[in-house]
Amino acid sequence: MDWTALWLSLRLAAWTVVILLPVSVFMGRFLAFRQFRAKGLVEALVMLPLVLPPTVFGFYLLVAFGRNSPVGALWQQTFGHQLVFSFEGLVVASVIFNLPFAIQPAQRGFEAIAVEVREAARCCGMSPLTSLWKVELPLAWPGLMTAMVLTFAHTLGEFGIVLMVGGSIPGETKTIAISIYDKVQGFDDRGAAIMSATLVAISLFTIALTYWLSARVGRRLS
Amino acid sequence: MALEVMARATTPIPLDVAFRVEPGELLALVGHSGSGKTTLLRTIAGLWRPEGARVTVDGTTWLDTVARVDLPTHRRRVGIVFQNYALFPHMTAAQNVMAAMDTADEAEAERILDLVNLHGLADRKPAQLSGGQQQRVAVARALARKPQALLLDEPFSAVDRATRERLYAEIIELRRFLAMPVVLVTHDMNEAQLLADRMVVIEQGRVVREGTTAQVMADPEALRAMGIREVAVMLPAVIAEHGTDGLTRLEAEAGPLFLPAVEGAPGTHVRVRIMAHEVILSRARPEGLSAQNILKGQVTELVTGKGPAVTVHVMVGDHEILARITRRAAEQMALRPGDPVHVILKSMSVARDHVARAPSAARAAE
Numbered sequence: 384m385d386w387t388a389l390w391l392s393l394r395l396a397a398w399t400v401v402i403l404l405p406v407s408v409f410m411g412r413f414l415a416f417r418q419f420r421a422k423g424l425v426e427a428l429v430m431l432p433l434v435l436p437p438t439v440f441g442f443y444l445l446v447a448f449g450r451n452s453p454v455g456a457l458w459q460q461t462f463g464h465q466l467v468f469s470f471e472g473l474v475v476a477s478v479i480f481n482l483p484f485a486i487q488p489a490q491r492g493f494e495a496i497a498v499e500v501r502e503a504a505r506c507c508g509m510s511p512l513t514s515l516w517k518v519e520l521p522l523a524w525p526g527l528m529t530a531m532v533l534t535f536a537h538t539l540g541e542f543g544i545v546l547m548v549g550g551s552i553p554g555e556t557k558t559i560a561i562s563i564y565d566k567v568q569g570f571d572d573r574g575a576a577i578m579s580a581t582l583v584a585i586s587l588f589t590i591a592l593t594y595w596l597s598a599r600v601g602r603r604l605s
Numbered sequence: 606m607a608l609e610v611m612a613r614a615t616t617p618i619p620l621d622v623a624f625r626v627e628p629g630e631l632l633a634l635v636g637h638s639g640s641g642k643t644t645l646l647r648t649i650a651g652l653w654r655p656e657g658a659r660v661t662v663d664g665t666t667w668l669d670t671v672a673r674v675d676l677p678t679h680r681r682r683v684g685i686v687f688q689n690y691a692l693f694p695h696m697t698a699a700q701n702v703m704a705a706m707d708t709a710d711e712a713e714a715e716r717i718l719d720l721v722n723l724h725g726l727a728d729r730k731p732a733q734l735s736g737g738q739q740q741r742v743a744v745a746r747a748l749a750r751k752p753q754a755l756l757l758d759e760p761f762s763a764v765d766r767a768t769r770e771r772l773y774a775e776i777i778e779l780r781r782f783l784a785m786p787v788v789l790v791t792h793d794m795n796e797a798q799l800l801a802d803r804m805v806v807i808e809q810g811r812v813v814r815e816g817t818t819a820q821v822m823a824d825p826e827a828l829r830a831m832g833i834r835e836v837a838v839m840l841p842a843v844i845a846e847h848g849t850d851g852l853t854r855l856e857a858e859a860g861p862l863f864l865p866a867v868e869g870a871p872g873t874h875v876r877v878r879i880m881a882h883e884v885i886l887s888r889a890r891p892e893g894l895s896a897q898n899i900l901k902g903q904v905t906e907l908v909t910g911k912g913p914a915v916t917v918h919v920m921v922g923d924h925e926i927l928a929r930i931t932r933r934a935a936e937q938m939a940l941r942p943g944d945p946v947h948v949i950l951k952s953m954s955v956a957r958d959h960v961a962r963a964p965s966a967a968r969a970a971e
Contacts, residue, residue, distance in 0.1 A: 500692075505677075506684070511679075514679075
């Protein structure tokens with residue numbers, strides 16, 4: 384059992400969720416409530432990581448974050464190591480790759496709030512921020528929670544993009560999915576089996592937890 | 606300290622309207638759906654901004670497109686009851702009410718909920734309340750905002766008839782506590798006539814008639830413009846006695862009226878809506894007639910429109926009753942202003958929701 388890889392995966396998933404939560408609230412709300420001409424294009428862009436092969440996506444990220452790119456060069460100057468093949472690079476890739484999983488359910492959550500309910504909040508004297516906190520977030524909560532759980536579980540299981548952007552550096556970029564792959568390559572079937580089962584258990588637990596929690600929220604609303 | 610509204614727009618619907626509502630006055634904006642009345646309400650609340658508009662209340666300007674003033678909705682002291690109430694589904698009735706307060710005050714929320722007859726239901730979620738109860742929570746929430754203007758957007762359209770009758774009575778009672786201008790949007794003439802002091806009739810974004818409820822409802826031209834045939838007047842009366850046969854005897858100035866069971870204790874002041882097309886006129890006092898209500902009056906005016914009907918204005922005591930009869934009948938009877946005449950009204954022609962409690966003795970006498 385590769386505990387280092389499991390811990391790394393959990394850390395990666397947690398960071399991805401922490402960063403994507405405000406993004407999903409902001410973008411989900413924006414796409415749910417605003418009508419603008421390029422809306423279809425923005426929605427398509429958000430969904431793109433869902434259909435692109437991770438290798439294609441990883442390749443572009445390598446090019447964009449590599450030592451010769453402006454972003455990569457700036458990172459190298461500031462932090463003294465390169466962005467690709469590092470944990471930070473992995474987090475950036477994971478955040479971008481999980482955009483559809485985080486934004487789409489959040490958008491549906493906000494869309495489920497009736498326009499009049501939002502207007503009623505304003506007529507009750509609530510500022511946009513107060514309305515977000517007291518009315519919109521509690522009502523969009525099932526959608527936001529689905530978004531975060533999907534993001535978490537999906538990050539644990541991601542393989543291709545991690546391999547492309549992160550390589551397989553133990554303790555830095557070697558996630559549990561990569562570790563399982565290594566075990567299979569090294570004919571360690573027992574190790575692979577234990578780690579696969581662990582991953583299945585964690586994923587099942589998180590998803591079951593969301594269903595249970597959203598059922599509770601459903602009861603709270605009715 | 607009135608509410609003054611002026612709005613002009615070309616989209617989404619053409620609009621060119623101005624009106625004024627005094628404090629404590631209930632103004633009904635009446636018109637077909639799509640006439641622009643809800644758009645006007647949304648303009649007052651700041652949920653919509655027409656191309657040219659001015660909204661002032663209590664001397665404060667909420668919106669002035671010329672002076673570039675546009676207070677956001679949450680900074681306007683406006684209470685609004687939405688057509689479908691728009692309650693916050695995750696909050697209890699009390700929390701809904703407190704959400705509209707500047708500082709949440711549970712005792713005050715309970716007091717307002719009591720005021721709208723929701724005693725003991727403070728901890729229920731909207732989904733656990735009936736339609737009528739939800740409407741009362743919405744009214745309580747609007748009042749909790751301590752509004753400078755109270756806006757009611759078709760607030761009775763989503764409940765059944767029996768509930769609606771009760772809610773009418775409650776709103777009339779509640780008006781004793783309302784010192785701010787109130788705007789009611791409705792397409793229901795009966796509702797407007799029962800509840801409003803004044804009416805503004807809007808068609809295709811323009812005011813076609815404006816005046817006291819009695820003036821507008823007695824104007825066949827205005828009503829025709831709206832495609833409404835139901836000319837009607839409100840006759841004040843006092844409940845005298847509930848008979849064992851299911852009829853209630855009311856005392857109007859000109860004599861007794863027998864109507865199907867009217868709710869209320871003897872001595873209660875009510876207003877009865879009498880539809881002009883249900884009224885029969887007779888020169889001689891009729892005998893052997895099934896109709897229970899025969900009032901003596903005097904013809905004051907005959908108004909002939911384009912159609913085959915004549916509207917006869919009859920003074921019964923101090924109040925006017927309108928009768929829509931055919932021109933032929935008016936000619937056969939040779940009716941002239943000044944003629945004595947008997948007004949005949951079938952008991953069963955007055956629908957239950959056409960009798961409303963008078964706001965107060967003083968108001969009924971107006």
